[in-house]
Amino acid sequence: MKRDVIVAVSFLLAFLFMAYALVYANVLGLGGAELRPLGEFYLSHSFAHEGLTSHSPEVVTAIVWNYRGFDTLFETFVFFLAIMGAFSVLRLTDEQEKLVKELEAREPHRQMDLIVRAITKLVVIMIVAISASIALHGHLTPGGGFQGGSAMAVASLLLFAAFSKFTLERKGLTVKHTVSAYALGLALILATVLAPVFLYGGKVLEINLLPGEMGLFNLDVGEYLAVTFGFLTVFLVLGVSEWIFKTVLRGEVND
Amino acid sequence: MIELHLIILAIVVSFGFVFSYLAMKEHDLLKALALSSVQSTFFALGFYILAAPDIVLAYLAIAVGAYTALVILAISKTERYEVGE
Numbered sequence: 001m002k003r004d005v006i007v008a009v010s011f012l013l014a015f016l017f018m019a020y021a022l023v024y025a026n027v028l029g030l031g032g033a034e035l036r037p038l039g040e041f042y043l044s045h046s047f048a049h050e051g052l053t054s055h056s057p058e059v060v061t062a063i064v065w066n067y068r069g070f071d072t073l074f075e076t077f078v079f080f081l082a083i084m085g086a087f088s089v090l091r092l093t094d095e096q097e098k099l100v101k102e103l104e105a106r107e108p109h110r111q112m113d114l115i116v117r118a119i120t121k122l123v124v125i126m127i128v129a130i131s132a133s134i135a136l137h138g139h140l141t142p143g144g145g146f147q148g149g150s151a152m153a154v155a156s157l158l159l160f161a162a163f164s165k166f167t168l169e170r171k172g173l174t175v176k177h178t179v180s181a182y183a184l185g186l187a188l189i190l191a192t193v194l195a196p197v198f199l200y201g202g203k204v205l206e207i208n209l210l211p212g213e214m215g216l217f218n219l220d221v222g223e224y225l226a227v228t229f230g231f232l233t234v235f236l237v238l239g240v241s242e243w244i245f246k247t248v249l250r251g252e253v254n255d
Numbered sequence: 256m257i258e259l260h261l262i263i264l265a266i267v268v269s270f271g272f273v274f275s276y277l278a279m280k281e282h283d284l285l286k287a288l289a290l291s292s293v294q295s296t297f298f299a300l301g302f303y304i305l306a307a308p309d310i311v312l313a314y315l316a317i318a319v320g321a322y323t324a325l326v327i328l329a330i331s332k333t334e335r336y337e338v339g340e
Contacts, residue, residue, distance in 0.1 A: 004280050008273045015272055019265040023258075060309050134312060147312035154320035161324075231321055238328040 055213045060142045065216060069205050075146075076189060076223065083182070083230045090237045096248050103244045104166070112162050120162035127155040131224075138220035139213050145223025152224070153231035165239040178233045185225030192218040264304045271297035282337045284330050292319045 035043070046063050047053060054065035064072060092100065111117075134141075135148025159168060192215055196202035200209040207215025274294035281287035295318030302310045 004277065008276050011276060012269050012273055015269045016265065019261075019269075023261055023265075060307075064309075142308040143312045144309065147309060147316065150313055150316035150321055154316050157320060157324045235324065235328070238325070238332075242332045 053208050054139075054216050055208060056139050056216055058140055058142065061139055061144065061216070064144075065207075069207075073189075073193065073205060076186070076226065079227070079230060080186065083234060086234050087179075087237060090240075090245075092248065099248050100240060100244055103247060104241075107241070107244075110164075116162050120158050124155045124158055127151060127158070131155065131228075135220055135224035136217075138224075139216040145220040146227055148220075149224045149227025150231070152228040153235075156228070156232050157235060160235060160239065165236065168236070173232065173236070175233060175236050178229045178236060182226055182229040182233060185222045185227075185229065188222035189219060189226065192222065260304050264301055267297050267300045267304070271295075271301065284335055284337060285327070288323055288326050288330070292323050295319055295322075 042063065046059050046066070047056075048066070054062060054069070056062040056065060112120075131148045131151035133148075134143040134151060135145050138144030138148065156168070156173075192207065192210075193205050195215075196206040196209045197204055200206075202209045207219070209215075210218075271294045274290050274297065278287045278290035278294060281290060295314065299311050299315045299318070302314060
């Protein structure tokens with residue numbers, strides 16, 4: 001352990017030396033007050049490039065959608081593949097799911113402290129409100145569907161930890177429902193992306209053809225739904241206890 | 256030309272660096288996970304100083320919340336201690 005501390009401190013010193021050399025001695029010749037050509041280009045073109053704009057009055061979102069719209073769309077697809085991969089690796093047949101339900105009913109009933117439960121309820125309400133404001137103001141302020149959705153996933157995780165998986169399932173958040181909500185979010189994204197092609201004869205993702213900020217708002221809401229319920233699906237699938245999973249897979253159930 | 260925010264950035268990122276090293280050396284996986292989420296918190300502060308608020312929002316929720324929970328679920332399916340060299 002002592003050796004670890006020495007290594008960590010020497011890393012720290014090396015890093016501080018590098019920071020000093022870069023910032024004060026200016027070894028690489030970065031910095032300075034003058035604007036480089038790339039920065040100038042972004043400053044003058046960030047809100048609209050050759051007439052193409054996502055109608056966002058906020059510069060981070062404007063750059064993200066005007067220059068990296070396809071990138072964000074493909075991130076959604078990568079996330080979809082990850083969720084579906086986890087879902088199909090851990091899938092069970094209908095009979096096996098029935099067995100899982102029976103075995104879970106037999107597990108001892110445990111409960112967190114009253115203080116923990118009461119505070120979790122309060123905090124979850126606050127997180128839900130914040131995540132909704134991040135996601136629904138995604139076209140006006142920094143943040144958006146993905147950020148809001150991941151904050152919302154944290155809220156569902158808190159419920160998961162302080163209460164249990166069964167509380168969520170009793171409230172209607174079963175895997176079937178979360179997957180349906182995930183599909184709804186993806187459908188909203190796809191509809192918004194393809195709407196310019198079919199309605200206005202434009203290109204894919206040319207959301208400036210849609211009236212006002214509707215395109216960006218729809219994408220935000222779709223991504224919010226997709227990320228929230230995508231994460232929740234994975235947590236619900238992974239939340240089955242390991243011994244139950246093993247018992248069911250081996251088929252060793254004797255009543 | 257001493258700029259305060261750059262000094263804070265250097266301190267915060269180097270703390271994150273130290274915590275990521277400690278997380279790699281830790282054999283108790285749950286402790287390593289806690290150390291790695293402390294590292295993420297420092298990096299999130301760094302992103303805030305670098306004026307990337309949208310990254311901060313995503314990074315905090317993912318790295319401290321979702322990633323930690325996923326790895327805890329994964330650890331619960333294997334063993335808590337890393338053994339052997």
